[in-house]
Amino acid sequence: MAGYLLGIDNGSQSTKATVFDEHGAVHARARVPLRPNDTPRPGVVEHPDDDLWDSIGAATRAALDAFDGEPGELLGVGLCTIRFCRALLRADGTLAQPVLSWMDERVSRPYEHTNPDVRYVTTSSGYITARMTGRFRDTAANYQGVWPIDTDTWAWAADPDVPRDMLFELVYPGERLGTVTAEAAAHTGLPEGLPVFATANDKAVEALGAGLADDRTLLLSLGTYIAGMTTGSHNVHDAKAFWTNFACRPREYLYESHGIRRGMWTVSWLRDLLGDEEWLNAGAATVPPGCDGLVAVLDWLAPVDAPFRRGAFLGFDGRQGPFHLYRAVLEAIALTLYANGAAMADELGTGFDRVLVSGGGAGSDVLMRIVADVFDRPARRAQGGAELGAAICAGVGLGLFAGFDEAVTAMVTPGTEFRPDQATHERYRRLAEVYRELPGYTDPLFTWLSSATE
Template sequence: MPGYLLGIDNGSQSTKVTVFDEHGTVHARARVPLRPNDTPRPGVVEHPDDDLWDSIGAATRAALEAFDGRPEDILGVGLCTIRFCRAMLRADGTLAQPVLSWMDERVSRPYEHVNPDVRYVTASSGYITARMTGQFRDTAANYQGVWPIDTDTWTWIDRPELPREMLFELVQPGDELGTITAEAAAHTGLPEGVPMFATANDKAVEALGGGLGDDRTLLLSLGTYIAGMTTGARNVHDAKAFWTNFACRPREYLYESHGIRRGMWTVSWLRDLLGEQDWLNEGAATVPPGSDGLVAVLDWLAPVDASFRRGAFLGFDGRQGPFHMYRAVLEAIALTMCGNGNAMAAELGTEFDRVLVSGGGADSDVLMRIVADAFDLPARRAQGGAELGSAICAGVGLGLFGGFDEATAAMVRPGTAFTPDHATHERYRQLVDVYRELPTYTDPLFTWLASAGD
């Protein structure tokens, strides 16, 4: 009988669950939106109630209901969750307080032990692992930033503010986390005893599922946080144009350019204001490159080190309408990330030959053409994402493949390619400089507005 792999992608806006076979063919999928975050005061962004656990249960049940096979045909589960979240757990693995979103300012500071009910401090992946398997174990590849981890050895460092006994055991991507408990089986519809496998942080899992495997390829990840990524074996410290993260392959690294916070969230926000997405995409394709002089500043969520920044449109002169606004945001995304990606390539001493584009935004032909023209490189849709990357980790962990190279060759398929128009690129090449220099002009304005109590 055939066996199947189930990949979980618990993202910032929804949980997606997909059932794959060992060739990467999709046999069922489901998506359940997350509830809006609780933001009771500035800087506080929490996941309401037990929303992560609830959405994973609902999405998994829905995927299994759409699956033509039997739940017993699921051989293994790969788990990917939102990175940079912080979960504080009681001794039994349940939440002692709401999970902190990656947008919560507290996750940029070391943990402070102020709640006596907290026994463990972990990432969202650790929390879901504990609920699914009963094991206090998590992937090393989902810990960065203020977590006490040695990025050379992928192991914990002793720090007094977060004692080792409050941290989970660390494993590598593709290692088994545990097996589905009876409680988790009732919650998700998965059979009790099915093994679950570690992945990494969500961007690295997305990169694996998208087929990123060399330093001549840039993966443009169009998510709530937009990043440009490439991969390598060096743990590069103190880079200026990028930062080094763990990859979804043991002992390898993912290099991430500077990104855009609330990137595709901004596109969704604008769509909700202006109209239906297909209509906007069709209309944006008729707008000339450069949007007739309209420029978008994409700080709808200000960076931590420049909290005064805001989003803006500049350059209205009466020619522009909703299609110009929509295209201006798409161009701002592509041109900002072109500048960021090229800066990363220069610091790494490489050049990109191609761009892979993943995430929901990759479904837009107009955005794919803008990306190809901005980079002056072939741009290809990545067919897989974090769900497929999760399933690949499960397949490797189960021994269905000889390693990650064999697994990606078997399961990742190339998507549609878009060829750049060199004349359009010349127009965009000038605008890359505009977007790079924009903060020089807008920062003083937004600083003044912030001081005036906007």
């Protein structure tokens, strides 16, 4: 292939842009943090100004500045953005008001037309597509939640509760959204006319880039929202232990366990309080499994169905220090996902032979060893994520590969594998019972605290 692919991952905390070749090798990358969300009143969480588009422009320009080649050597762009956001646009595709974050209560309710400037209602990916290409098209695979979409057909519902002319045209992952406009080229540094390709929701694109390809593998996605995922071909309705999401392969599905809100955000928050990440990881490796009795409750952002919950550390007795606090959070992540993954597997009637771990936390050896020991399964570090998944979609759309399977084989490289220790797993097996029973004790406490402090 005489050219390169650009993968854009616009996530909850930053935008990342990476230039890949046809073998998945990285030739340049850049990351630009997003600004803190605006929260003017309870329940309202918005992206300030035009932060998503601004960060994409800055990250893309920075990646191209770091690229040894020329922008003209790029063959295509794969575009991935945060899921569950809502963007309200004017007729020209610009924002009529700030983008609603996935944490905004309004995105859990059907759209209400209260702003006369709004002409289109779309996702974050639809908005960025409009800015990048001037086309009002979007991937069908980023419409979950209250959107009026038929999840069996990947098409708009026959009688949508949003006027049909306010909704974008839908395409599959890997299909062309349009080409970079002159205005977008000036903003991003990308060549005018460069093809832009659809992906899916950010979790599904991450799963593709991580190499998740079978129902015997559980992928732990260590992002701001942490969840366990596996893949399948059936649209499972009304599941109890998981929910069915669109996959990044057309007409396939991603099964996603219950998760941890503000998961890796909690790790970052604690690291900012305690010290350097490398120092904390090295110290946490010296702490015995179980952290000398210290456990963490990870509801730093309470779930919608239990708004009274809070985060907590329990079990201090004077032996613990900063490394115990840090390791307790890592263990809580692994043990929570172990229980959630097992519940999903039981409902699906399957089991997991291996664990794949993606996201920034996968770079921690101590966390990878904890995962392997908790699950009693080999845990492999994913080398790629949403940026690579986005580039794969572009490669498939350009016809560089016969399909997604061939593209994944060519571009995804397996990472380091960590093997479980049986003695340590037995300690975690007993600790898993503690975590399973813990909400029965903490929920009444947090309910009382919530009523006492209002």
